[in-house]
Each structure stands twice: as C-alpha cells, then as structure tokens.
Amino acid sequence: MQIGKISLHTTNTSKTNNNCSPEKKLASNPFGVSFKGNVIQADVFEGTKKAGIGKSISEKSKLFASAVVSGINNFNEAFKSRMNSVVSFGKKITTNVFDTIEKFGNTEITFDMTGIKNKLFPNRQYSVKNLASKDVSELKTLWQDLAGIQAA
Amino acid sequence: MDNNQKIKNIIQALGEHKDSQAAIDLLTELGTNSPDDEIREITAQTLIKKNTHESLRVVLISKGKGINDLSARVAMASINELLSLKDKTEAIKILDDTIKMHSEEEVRNTARSVRALMTFSS
Numbered sequence: 001m002q003i004g005k006i007s008l009h010t011t012n013t014s015k016t017n018n019n020c021s022p023e024k025k026l027a028s029n030p031f032g033v034s035f036k037g038n039v040i041q042a043d044v045f046e047g048t049k050k051a052g053i054g055k056s057i058s059e060k061s062k063l064f065a066s067a068v069v070s071g072i073n074n075f076n077e078a079f080k081s082r083m084n085s086v087v088s089f090g091k092k093i094t095t096n097v098f099d100t101i102e103k104f105g106n107t108e109i110t111f112d113m114t115g116i117k118n119k120l121f122p123n124r125q126y127s128v129k130n131l132a133s134k135d136v137s138e139l140k141t142l143w144q145d146l147a148g149i150q151a152a
Numbered sequence: 153m154d155n156n157q158k159i160k161n162i163i164q165a166l167g168e169h170k171d172s173q174a175a176i177d178l179l180t181e182l183g184t185n186s187p188d189d190e191i192r193e194i195t196a197q198t199l200i201k202k203n204t205h206e207s208l209r210v211v212l213i214s215k216g217k218g219i220n221d222l223s224a225r226v227a228m229a230s231i232n233e234l235l236s237l238k239d240k241t242e243a244i245k246i247l248d249d250t251i252k253m254h255s256e257e258e259v260r261n262t263a264r265s266v267r268a269l270m271t272f273s274s
Binding site for chain 1 (some may be wrong): 153155157158159161162164165166168169171174175177178181182186
C-alpha cells in the first residue's frame with residue numbers, strides 16, 4: 001500500500017512540475033532526491049514521513065502492546081500459579097476442616113464435670129461442706145489415703 | 153492445702169455428718185488412734201461437741217483416749233471442750249458411772265478430777 005501511494009505521488013508530481021519552478025520544488029524537498037529525472041516532491045516525503053511516523057508509532061505501539069501482552073501473560077501465569085497454590089491451600093484447609101468435623105461427628109465427647117471441678121478447684125473437694133455430703137465409707141477411704149493407712 | 157489440713161476437714165465434716173453413729177465409729181477408729189497429737193486433739197473435741205452417749209464414752213472412759221490421753225495437750229483440750237459444753241448432763245452421768253464402776257484406777261481418778269472441774273465450772 002505504501003509503495004503504491006508513493007508511485008501515485010510521483011506521478012502527480014511529474015504533472016505539477018510543469019507549473020512549479022525547480023527552486024520551489026527543491027525548497028520543499030531539502031534532500032533533492034530525484035526519481036527518473038524528476039525531483040520528488042515534499043509531499044512524497046511528507047507522505048512517506050507521515051507513513052513512517054505512523055508505521056513507527058504503530059510498530060512502537062505494537063512492540064508496546066506485545067510487551068504489555070507478554071507482561072499480562074506473564075502476570076496471568078504468575079497470578080494463575082499463585083491462585084492455584086492459594087486454591088490448593090484452600091482446598092486442603094477445607095478438606096481438613098471437613099475431616100475434623102467428620103471426626104468430631106464420629107467422636108463421643110463426655111465431660112467429667114466432677115473431675116474438671118476438682119482440677120480447677122482442688123481445695124473445694126476437701127471443703128467441709130463437700131466432705132459432709134459424702135458417705136462415711138468414702139470419707140474413711142479418703143482419710144486412709146491421706147494418712148497413708150492401708151485399708152483393712 | 154496439706155494432707156493434715158484435709159484430714160482435719162474430714163474430721164470436721166464427720167462432726168456435722170447426718171450419719172452420726174457411722175461418723176463416731178470412724179472418728180474412734182482412725183481419729184483417736186492417730187499417731188498425730190493434733191489429729192487426736194481435734195477428734196476428741198469433735199466427739200465431745202457431738203455430746204451423745206456414744207461419743208462421750210469414747211473420750212471419757214477409754215484408756216489412752218480423750219481425757220485419758222498420754223499427751224497433756226490432748227487431755228487438756230478435751231477437758232476444756234467438756235467444760236465449754238452447754239448441756240453437761242450426759243457427760244456428768246458418764247463420769248459418775250466411770251468413777252463408780254471403771255476397772256482402771258487411773259481412769260477413775262481422771263474422771264473424778266474432771267467431774268470436780270465440771271461441778272465448779274457449772
């Protein structure tokens with residue numbers, strides 16, 4: 001497309017050469033490039049220049065876009081790998097939680113409240129009020145244990 | 153709380169126990185025969201506080217127990233407890249019987265002394 005445009009411009013300039021002086025032509029073409037004896041008009045360069053700028057911009061933007069795309073791809077890959085690890089961790093946690101819940105569901109939990117109370121308040125077990133509520137035979141066993149007396 | 157304090161609490165609990173006879177039997181069996189003077193002292197005091205015929209007999213007529221204990225501390229604590237009783241009727245009756253009928257002279261003499269103290273204190 002670009003070459004076609006240039007050739008079209010050159011054709012047009014050959015026609016305009018008849019109306020314009022060579023100095024004027026050269027002034028608009030500082031490099032003085034001629035094509036088959038005709039000085040190439042500035043608009044050719046302008047067109048080329050314009051096309052070149054556009055091309056470089058498009059190339060740059062393509063490069064930038066490709067860089068961005070590759071960057072995005074890299075980011076996506078990194079993100080995906082991180083997400084995968086996060087998801088696998090989440091799945092592991094969920095599995096563990098479900099396993100634990102299942103274990104709890106299958107476990108019979110009993111609380112020995114008297115034992116817990118005795119451990120939390122060891123002196124309360126030997127309070128006079130608590131002892132008075134116990135059977136005498138139980139008190140005898142306790143006394144023998146405390147005194148280190150062998151039961152008869 | 154050490155073991156001695158726990159035993160003291162058990163003795164105190166037996167003094168308040170609703171099964172009085174079983175409590176007296178246990179106090180007589182373990183408390184009055186304890187090698188620890190303090191435990192014997194508290195046991196004697198608890199038995200006297202109960203102020204029943206069975207409990208008073210243990211500390212008044214048994215040789216080596218209560219007022220007849222070899223430890224002066226235990227014997228004096230028992231006498232003090234007897235003197236502080238509001239109703240001394242049962243104690244005096246047992247002491248009178250002991251003075252008259254007990255086979256051991258030592259026990260009779262101790263009973264006579266305590267009887268005299270109780271007469272003066274009342």
